Amino acid sequence: MSTAHTTAHATEVMPMLPPGPRLPAAVQGLGFALRRRQTIATLARRHGPVFTIAIPLFGDVVVIADPTLARQLFTTSTDRVVNIRPNLGRVLGSGSIFSLDGGDHRRRRRLLTPPLHGKRIRLYEAVVAEELEAESRSWPIGTPFPTLEPMMRVTLNVILRTVFGAQGTELRTLREIIPPMVEVGSRMATIPDIPIALGRIDPRRRFAARRATYDRLVRSLITQARNDSRLDERDDILALMVQSRYDDGSAMTDAEIADELLTLLVAGHETTATTLAWAIERLQRHPAILDALVTEVDAGGDELMAATITEIQRSRPVIDFAGRHVIDDMLELGPYRIPKGYNIMVAISLLHDDSRHFRDPERFDPKRFLGSTPGPAWLPFGGGTRRCIGAAFAQMEMDVVLRTLLRDFTVESTTRPGERWHSRGVAYAPGDGGRVTLHRRHDH
Template sequence: MTTGQISEVEPILPPRPRLPRVATGLGFALRRRQTMTQLTRRYGSTFTIGLPVFGDVVVVADPTLARQLFTTSTDRVANIRPNLGRVLGAGSMFSLDGAEHRRRRKLLTPPLHGKRIRYYEAVVAEEFAAEAVTWPTGRPFATLEPMMRITLNVILRTVFGARDADLDVLRQIIPPMVTTGSRLATIPDLPLTFGPLDPRRRFAAQRETYDRVVGSLIASARAEHDLAHRTDILALMILSRHEDGSAMTDAEIADELLTLLAAGHETTATTLAWAIERLQRHRRALDTLVAELDAGGSDYLTATITEIQRSRPVIDLAGRHVIDDLVELGPYRIPKGHNIMVSISLLHDDSRQFRDPERFDPERFVGTTAGPAWLPFGGGTRRCIGAAFAQMEMDVVLRALLRDFTIEPSTSPDERWHSRGVAYAPARGGRVVLHRRR
């Protein structure tokens, strides 16, 4: 059916709860996971809700419909609106759609995939060793912030290829900048200002410092005569060319680097904190994993990382915005202006997709690949470009951690989910008691 034919057909939307938009919005903002679970129990795997920030939204928790959405032409669906581009800048891939998005993605894919990732494994190992030497033993501590420092240092070094004093400034401003930006991404643009307490004002000041520091680093890199010999991502961005021969501007590079710095460390660190939270509460899985790693294996580690991402997805939604007159999605026809959100957490918790989903069980992924309902990195043309890099980081860090430390098993209750804005983290930071192995 052509676009012209579809435009003459009436929309067909999934069922909509009879709730005021403000009530649905409050539930989405304050208890998103619980609200989504309750709605899917009552209305099924696809329903329509109205949200203050995103407008009319079709929520999908069906792998077939999710796949259909992710394979729909980018001429018909764009990135969800609003998105992180409003925080990260117009030059970020989050802000780009259609042909521009495809061009940028093609340009940035090589540094984050394939053989080049192997160059970065040593960087991850070095940063883990430098951080782990400070960890206490025999008493509990939260692992989220240490993991944040590891992954931030890794992405800084792989992006800029150095440990200059300018990077110390970025180490100071990126974590609070990510926290502020993550919150801003989930609240509407308000006409009022709240003075010094306004997060928009705080973020603007942080962004000003970031632009100054990164602008200096870009200028220095452009002035180097042997830039082609560098292996960092900044150098590759400067040297890369689109098919028409054009290069990225300084502003585009700054926005894209911020995207990598922000998205490239928080989500991976949070997944690692969840890994510690899960493993200490599941002795059998922990013992099996340690035994495999001691023997030089890797299959169970891969399965464990996959199960952690299934059972504790850091990002719970991936969406698109309808820009065509109507977009068909299974039995539904979604009109222009609607957002469509795939609920990753609902799919991962669906017993029709994963047997006993509430049970942490890496065995379910041993010797097999995750199916279409496993979507921790989203899907389609907007699947996380750093997925392979993140998988490598988690592999290296968990190997090193379980080689150097013993995780003390815990019988304490599971840590609650805590929303950091865009990402979900363990509420107590993934607390653990470690002992050094001899």
């Protein structure tokens, strides 16, 4: 009996974790919370592209900055890994795609994909151009101004119009409450739940109040859509969601639709607006690229623009991590064995800054993507079954905004140092808001 027990114990598979700092967990967590990018970069230099760290909210985490391991993680069965825990679902609701895993996630993703891809999104290009033109009428000419907030308004208006269709009183209210919801929700998503109530200063209280207003308005819009006798003639995303059916013929509930629409509104406008602010920040510091883009836009071309957007996403990734949570007893990842309960984070910013994958990574150079598709180390939208479902929509929106901007304005170049990275919670934005000086083009 003793021999059998010893043999069983000897064959037990034991964890094999990558190296990590020996500092107390509280110190590791503080560094991550206050200076996330710098902490992760320092640990990668010290321990290599795969290491372990203890992080508040996420617990024991394996960080990987290796494209081969990232691909292996993203293609691992959803019976073994699920979405990182906790995730944005705790803010957006149990009906959000962020909250779903396994078969439920696959079914919902199939349902949501058609409105955000292919011919459908081309119908929305005119909406994007209209919103930028409307917003730009109030921009100061010849005077520096930050572009982040204007781009936030543009992308919010775009997503509101494409999600809900015609504008009305409800949309005006949503336009007021969504930005503060995004700001508070982004912060809430990166900090642990506080076990005590903080009264009026509690961000959860402010978010919940706006969420209640959102739910009331959106439930009304959903009811209107369900009762619309011409629903099948509408091309807004809400109409498509109401009409969509799972394979078994069932439909999404009102609560699920409300959570998914909030997901689109929150996730679909801040990240795109922030990338656009970074685009303006980068282009004015690279006048040769800017001039070449203007020439291409005027000629009706698109190759350099596509490469430029790709390079902006590489050099200034708005989201710096994509993660999974281990639910299998043990996950083999490369040479490592990671036990159940661990989170695994793919460090997008480290991959994008790695000279082994991108030559001279500190140089802003769209030409690196001319005539070629990005390799597996380019991950601004994450990867695998949880790759951002709105990626195609976001690419279209950035292309139309930049094309319209360069058609209507001259961007004044600058020799000022690049803007610092500023954490808004989940996303990283230019520290000065992507300040720029514009002049109207008189030839258009």
